[in-house]
Amino acid sequence: MTFPDTAPNAVQPPEAIRIDSLHKWYGDFHALRDINLTVREGERVVVCGPSGSGKSTMIRCINRLERHEQGRIFVEGHELTDNTKDITAIRREVGMVFQQFNLFPHLTVLQNLTLAPLRAKKMPKRDAESLAMQYLERVKIPDQAGKYPTQLSGGQQQRVAIARSLCMKPRIMLFDEPTSALDPEMIAEVLEVMIDLAREGMTMICVTHEMGFARTVADTMVFMDNGEIVESAAPGNFFEAPKSDRTKLFLSQILSH
Amino acid sequence: MKFLHRRTMIALAAAAFSVAAVSTGSVSHAQAADAESVVQTIKKRGVIKVGMSSFVPWAMRDKKGELIGFEIDVAKKVAEDMGVEVEFVPTAWDGIIPALLSGKFDVIIGGMSITPQRNLSVNFTRPYARSGVGFAANKKLADGMTTLDAYNASGVKLAVRRGITAATLAQKIFPKARLLQFDDDAQAFQEVVNGNAHAVLSSEPKPTFWTIENSDVLYQPFDKVLQRGAEAMALRKGDPDALNYFSNWVEVRTNDGWLAERHDYWFKTQNWKDEVGK
Amino acid sequence: MMLANAQKRTRVTWVDFVVALVLVLFVAFLVYRVNDVLHYRWNWSVIPNFLYRWDEELGSWMPNLLALGFYATLRLAIWGILLASVIGMVMGLCRTSSILLLRMIGRSYVELIRNVPPLVFIFIFYFFISSQIPLFDDIGDWVRQASPESLASIEFLFGPPKLLGNFLSGLIVLALFEGAYITEIVRAGLQSVERGQWEAADSLGLSRFDVMRYVIVPQAFSRVLPPLAGQFISLIKDSSIVSLISIQELTFAATEVANSTQRVFEVWITVSVMYFAICFGCSLLFERWEKRTSKSR
Ligand SMILES: Nc1ncnc2c1ncn2[C@@H]1O[C@H](COP(=O)(O)OP(=O)(O)O)[C@@H](O)[C@H]1O
Ligand SMILES: [Mg+2]
Numbered sequence: 116m117t118f119p120d121t122a123p124n125a126v127q128p129p130e131a132i133r134i135d136s137l138h139k140w141y142g143d144f145h146a147l148r149d150i151n152l153t154v155r156e157g158e159r160v161v162v163c164g165p166s167g168s169g170k171s172t173m174i175r176c177i178n179r180l181e182r183h184e185q186g187r188i189f190v191e192g193h194e195l196t197d198n199t200k201d202i203t204a205i206r207r208e209v210g211m212v213f214q215q216f217n218l219f220p221h222l223t224v225l226q227n228l229t230l231a232p233l234r235a236k237k238m239p240k241r242d243a244e245s246l247a248m249q250y251l252e253r254v255k256i257p258d259q260a261g262k263y264p265t266q267l268s269g270g271q272q273q274r275v276a277i278a279r280s281l282c283m284k285p286r287i288m289l290f291d292e293p294t295s296a297l298d299p300e301m302i303a304e305v306l307e308v309m310i311d312l313a314r315e316g317m318t319m320i321c322v323t324h325e326m327g328f329a330r331t332v333a334d335t336m337v338f339m340d341n342g343e344i345v346e347s348a349a350p351g352n353f354f355e356a357p358k359s360d361r362t363k364l365f366l367s368q369i370l371s372h
Numbered sequence: 373m374k375f376l377h378r379r380t381m382i383a384l385a386a387a388a389f390s391v392a393a394v395s396t397g398s399v400s401h402a403q404a405a406d407a408e409s410v411v412q413t414i415k416k417r418g419v420i421k422v423g424m425s426s427f428v429p430w431a432m433r434d435k436k437g438e439l440i441g442f443e444i445d446v447a448k449k450v451a452e453d454m455g456v457e458v459e460f461v462p463t464a465w466d467g468i469i470p471a472l473l474s475g476k477f478d479v480i481i482g483g484m485s486i487t488p489q490r491n492l493s494v495n496f497t498r499p500y501a502r503s504g505v506g507f508a509a510n511k512k513l514a515d516g517m518t519t520l521d522a523y524n525a526s527g528v529k530l531a532v533r534r535g536i537t538a539a540t541l542a543q544k545i546f547p548k549a550r551l552l553q554f555d556d557d558a559q560a561f562q563e564v565v566n567g568n569a570h571a572v573l574s575s576e577p578k579p580t581f582w583t584i585e586n587s588d589v590l591y592q593p594f595d596k597v598l599q600r601g602a603e604a605m606a607l608r609k610g611d612p613d614a615l616n617y618f619s620n621w622v623e624v625r626t627n628d629g630w631l632a633e634r635h636d637y638w639f640k641t642q643n644w645k646d647e648v649g650k
Numbered sequence: 651m652m653l654a655n656a657q658k659r660t661r662v663t664w665v666d667f668v669v670a671l672v673l674v675l676f677v678a679f680l681v682y683r684v685n686d687v688l689h690y691r692w693n694w695s696v697i698p699n700f701l702y703r704w705d706e707e708l709g710s711w712m713p714n715l716l717a718l719g720f721y722a723t724l725r726l727a728i729w730g731i732l733l734a735s736v737i738g739m740v741m742g743l744c745r746t747s748s749i750l751l752l753r754m755i756g757r758s759y760v761e762l763i764r765n766v767p768p769l770v771f772i773f774i775f776y777f778f779i780s781s782q783i784p785l786f787d788d789i790g791d792w793v794r795q796a797s798p799e800s801l802a803s804i805e806f807l808f809g810p811p812k813l814l815g816n817f818l819s820g821l822i823v824l825a826l827f828e829g830a831y832i833t834e835i836v837r838a839g840l841q842s843v844e845r846g847q848w849e850a851a852d853s854l855g856l857s858r859f860d861v862m863r864y865v866i867v868p869q870a871f872s873r874v875l876p877p878l879a880g881q882f883i884s885l886i887k888d889s890s891i892v893s894l895i896s897i898q899e900l901t902f903a904a905t906e907v908a909n910s911t912q913r914v915f916e917v918w919i920t921v922s923v924m925y926f927a928i929c930f931g932c933s934l935l936f937e938r939w940e941k942r943t944s945k946s947r
Contacts, residue, residue, distance in 0.1 A: 180849050199858075207855030217850035221868050230864055231854040276850075283854060419794075432910035435699055437715040459812060462906065463896045467773070471896065474777040476816070556905050558912045582912075648910055 128156040130189070131287055131318045132177060137186035139172060146172050148342045150186070154320060154335075156286075159313050161329040161350075162322045164339035165365060170322045173339070174289045177320070178209045191286065207235060210280030214292040216272045218264040224251070224275050225260040228282050235283070243282075250278040254308050270301030274308055281312075288312065290321040324369055330354065338362045409613035410478045411454075419457045421477035422447045425465045427557065428578055429638040430483040434647040442638035446500060447481045449630070450621060465535055469493060472608060479618065480606040483575070485537040495611070496604040497619040500631055504597025505538045506579030508590045509571035510564050518593045523571060524548050531560040531569040538573040541599050565589050573598065577639050684915070696911050697920050716917075719903025720924050722809050725817075726889045726899055727928060729808075730824045731882050737829030742836025743862075756833065763830035768891055775823045776895040789815045813898070820892035828885040835877050839870035872943040879936035883929045900924060 132154040139147040147169050154160050162170050175181040176188060179195055179202050188195045190205050219227050228247035232238040238246070251257040254274035256267075264272055273293055280288065290309065294302045306328050313319060313332040323329065329336060329350060336353035338346045338361070346353065346362045357363050414420045424431045424443060431441040439460055451458035461477045472480050472494060485503070486496045509517065517523060523530065528549040532539040533556060542551055552569050554560040561582050564572045567589075572579065576597055583590045605622070607614050625631045638644065685692075697716075705712045713721065744756035763771065793804065793811045804811045808818070843866050851865040893902035900921055908917040 178853050180852065203855050203857060205855075206853055209853070211850075211853040213846060213850065215846050217844075217846035219847065219850070219865055219869075221872065231856060234860040234864060235855045235857070279854070417791075417794075426906045426909045428909060428912075433700075433715060433906050434910075435714075436703060436705075436712075437700065437718070461813075461816075461896050462898060462902070464894045464902070464905075467777075467894045467896070470773060470777040476777075476896065556909050558908045558914045561912070562914045 128158075129192075130154070131156045131158070131191060132320070133187075133189040134173075134177075135187045135189075137173075137176065137183055137188065139169075139176065139181065139183050139185075146342050147176070147183070150344055152337065152344065152347070154287075154318060156318055157316045158318060158334045159332050160320045160335045160337055161333040162320060162337045162339060163324055163326075163329070163365070163369070164345075168339045169342040170339050171291050172342075174211075174291055174320055174322060177287075177289060178206050178211055180211075203235075207231075207283055208285055209287045209289060210283060210285035211289045212273070212276050212280060212291065212293045214295050216264070216269070216276045216296070218272055218276055218279070220264050223261055223263055224256075224267070227264065227275060228279050231279070231283050247278070247282055250281050251275075253281075253311070254278045255304075268301060269297045270304045273297065273301075273305045277305075277308055277312075287318045287320075290319065290323065292322050292324075294323065294325060326354075326370060338365065340365070409611055410607065411614050411617050414454060414456055414478055417456075419459050420447075420451050420454060420479070421459045421461055423461050423463050423468055423472055423477040423480045424482040425463055425468055427483050427575075428581070429644065431462075432648060440644065440647060442501070442634055443481050443483060445634050445638075446631070449625065450481070450618070453621065465533075469606070472606060475608075478607075479614075482606075483603050484606050485575075485601040486604050487537065487540070490606070493609075494606040495609050495615050496606055497615060498622040498626075499602035499604045500622045500626070501603040501635055503575045503601045503603055505541050505573055505599045505601065506576040506597050507571055507573055507592060507594055508561070508564065508579040508583050509593050510567055510569070511589055511591050513567055514570045514593065517570070520545060520594070526550070528571075529569040531563040531572040533557045533560050533574065537599075537601055538575060542573045545598065575601065581642070692916065693913055694916050696913055697916050700907050700911075700917075701920075715903045715907050716900070716920065716924070719898060719900035719921075720928075722817075722898055722903075723886070723889055723900040723925075724928060725807070725809055726821060726824060726892065726897070727882075727886045727932075729821050730828065730885050730889060733821065733825035734828040734832050734885060737825055738832025738836050741829065741833040742840060745833060745837040746840045756837075760830045760833050763827055768827055768888065769894065771827060772823050772891060772895060775826070776819055789818065810898075813896070816896050820895055820897040823895075824885065824889055824892055828881065828888065831881050831884070832878065835874050835881060836870070838877075839874035840866060842873055843869050872940075875936060875940050875943065879933060879940075882936070883932055886929050886932060887925065 130153055132152070134150050134152045137147055137150040138145070150173055152160075152173075162174070164170055172181055176183050176195075177190065182197075183195075191208060193201060193205060195202065195205065219230070222230065225244065225247055228250065229240070229243040232243040232246060233240060248257055248260065251260055254277055256271055256274055259267060259271060259275070264275065267275065277293075293309070294305050297305065302325070306325060309319075309321070309328070310332055319332075321328075321332075333350045336346075336348055336350050337344055338353070338357075338359070340361050346357060346359045348358075353362075354366065357366060424439075424447070426432050426439075427441075429441050430443045431439055434440045439462070444460070447458055447460070461471075463471050463476075463482075465482075468480055468482060468484075469490070471477065480494070483501075483503070484490070484496075486499065490496075509523075514523075524546045526548050528546070529552055530542050530546060530549050531552045531554065532542050534553040539551065539553060542549070549570075552560070552563060554563070557574055557578060560569075560572050560574065561578070563569045565582075565586055571593075572582075579592060583592050605618050607618065622631070700714045700716045702711045702717055703714045704710075741756045741759055744752040745760070747753055747756070793801070793814050796804065796811065801811050804814060808814055847865055847869065848861065851861040856864070889899060890901035893899055893905070904917050904921040908914050911917070
């Protein structure tokens with residue numbers, strides 16, 4: 116439980132996430148190479164890069180869905196170690212939204228939302244349900260509470276997934292390509308929810324290729340390729356004057372259509 | 373399907389069992405632990421546990437589902453003479469010796485014929501009955517086959533109950549015939565009645581009884597039994613007191629005519645037939 | 651399954667007629683063979699008495715051998731299913747555990763049972779292992795001294811108290827044996843739940859137990875219901891192998907009645923109907939259960 120040993124900066128908000136010289140291998144495959152990234156409280160980071168560049172792997176290391184081999188990761192000042200209790204505690208502070216929604220198909224929407232508050236936080240049932248309804252209203256689908264996930268559209272499912280994470284009142288939210296599995300007409304409704312969240316000051320890391328969204332909410336843009344962070348900059352500089360050729364190439368491909 | 377390789381499996385199991393038993397040096401904890409005679413155990417418990425297997429008219433079920441038969445009388449009399457209650461443990465024939473060895477009951481009173489091979493694993497008392505293996509043939513299939521040799525030919529099918537003396541005997545006298553083995557006697561006889569086998573070998577009086585009952589289909593080609601047998605109670609090895617007790621019980625009950633009287637009732641008459649309700 | 655099809659296809663086509671006709675002809679042929687060719691004299695009159703008999707002294711109907719055997723099989727089936735499910739669940743969790751030792755225990759158990767013929771396993775367990783465990787004998791002695799009320803409840807739950815030790819070892823053999831197959835079904839069910847479900851549950855900060863209890867197991871369960879039903883039916887049929895170790899279940903009772911009365915066909919036909927009743931009842935129960943769980947999805 117050591118704090119990072121850099122000098123505290125009085126002007127900037129405290130660090131929410133700090134990644135120091137992170138390396139990860141899958142067998143012989145070097146998936147992450149020397150990743151350094153600091154995210155401050157309230158900061159919105161958008162990560163992009165070609166497929167297979169290690170974006171998912173990096174954000175999955177932050178709540179230890181993947182274990183890293185080298186380097187250090189701090190979340191709200193707490194270092195990620197093999198200690199299961201600490202991991203569980205950290206996961207309650209860090210929400211995650213997946214590309215494939217991963218809702219629990221055997222539970223109703225309401226039960227999906229109340230499961231973690233009931234079991235992990237031992238919240239009384241009535242409180243958990245009113246909390247859940249509150250978040251369902253925020254993602255604009257309170258009338259779907261009694262349905263099962265398969266009865267909802269993709270966009271609705273992803274909004275339920277976001278609400279499910281929010282019910283644990285996380286301080287940080289991780290999004291791994293939340294709109295990639297959606298039909299185009301449903302992308303907007305999910306992004307809208309995410310923009311609302313950003314406006315309220317949530318610390319966020321989003322892996323996404325929705326560049327319009329990125330321009331609207333990002334404080335920092337991160338471009339990854341081949342397991343490395345190639346470039347990291349404010350959106351203005353990132354889009355108008357990318358430094359690296361790889362970034363330029365990627366942006367030209369993604370913005371061309 | 374499951375019983376297809378039943379014999380092989382049982383042989384295997386028996387082998388595994390003896391290996392296991394020998395390797396720990398104790399066949400039965402009852403006998404190894406304190407070397408107490410089973411006679412004392414029975415007295416202490418107030419109950420004699422008798423292993424048996426149903427076999428007409430040795431042991432069978434009456435209309436009430438209760439056990440009756442020659443052997444049941446014998447076991448009850450033994451219990452009475454010992455001043456204890458009797459508890460019957462009906463056991464499938466295939467498992468009866470392993471069950472005795474592992475202490476599931478105290479003694480087998482189950483129409484078991486003395487054979488040298490069985491005697492290697494259990495001790496036998498003096499015989500309390502002398503049976504013979506009889507023979508009944510199908511009138512149509514075995515028409516005119518009145519010599520032993522006539523049945524010792526390929527193409528002849530003989531039905532027997534699995535694992536009993538008759539099966540071994542059939543293999544010895546009729547090596548050329550095909551042996552059909554069944555899990556119970558009734559099936560073996562039925563097979564001959566149905567005309568699927570030429571003849572059946574079984575301990576008397578079954579062949580006689582079946583022939584009387586199915587006189588239109590069955591006949592007995594020989595007037596003598598094929599082999600005499602001696603049935604005795606079986607006990608675990610290493611218990612001289614029990615062997616002495618049960619052997620002498622048979623001696624006494626032979627001498628006073630009790631055994632003969634009971635034997636005749638069950639084997640020579642069919643007065644008990646109504647009780648079974650055939 | 652059969653019923654579901656029947657409900658779907660309410661229209662009777664000519665194929666149905668042909669199939670029905672063939673079936674009727676086949677049954678008629680069997681009856682003809684048994685009557686005329688096999689010289690079998692049917693006599694069903696003894697069977698009812700061996701199910702239930704009128705007791706003169708008590709002035710009431712008492713279950714006789716076949717009914718007692720039926721109840722014994724039913725008891726074996728119910729307890730066997732419960733115990734085998736517990737074993738299968740625990741071992742299935744071991745099989746999928748992240749701890750190597752547990753995985754090895756689960757694996758050894760399954761391989762040991764699956765690769766030894768059931769009869770050999772029964773013989774070894776019953777005649778050797780259970781006679782080395784004094785527990786089974788102590789049960790017998792303890793039962794002899796029990797009060798009438800506890801005897802009555804033992805009789806209801808486990809059958810004749812005198813044979814309690816036997817019943818328990820037969821039950822354990824059966825459950826251990828079937829448990830191995832259930833273990834594999836449970837393992838397959840657990841592994842069929844997508845990784846994303848684990849990850850979503852983990853990322854919510856649920857404990858390991860809660861992830862299993864509320865997310866993985868319920869989903870695995872509804873998937874394994876059909877194979878589980880099949881395995882339970884196997885268990886009911888396999889319960890006849892314990893007749894070899896003095897457990898007076900249906901097959902054993904039938905052998906005794908067939909031997910004593912020499913009514914071979916009548917007895918075995920009756921017994922088949924009884925087995926069919928138990929197994930089919932079990933199928934129906936599971937079918938309803940399946941429908942209930944599939945509705946909630
Ligand atoms: N569990 C795994 N085992 C082996 N290789 C993996 C595994 N997960 C990801 N990889 C590899 O690591 C690289 C980065 O994957 P990922 O982080 O999913 O990329 P992105 O999200 O940027 O598309 C890819 O080459 C992928 O094949
Ligand atoms: Mg990815």
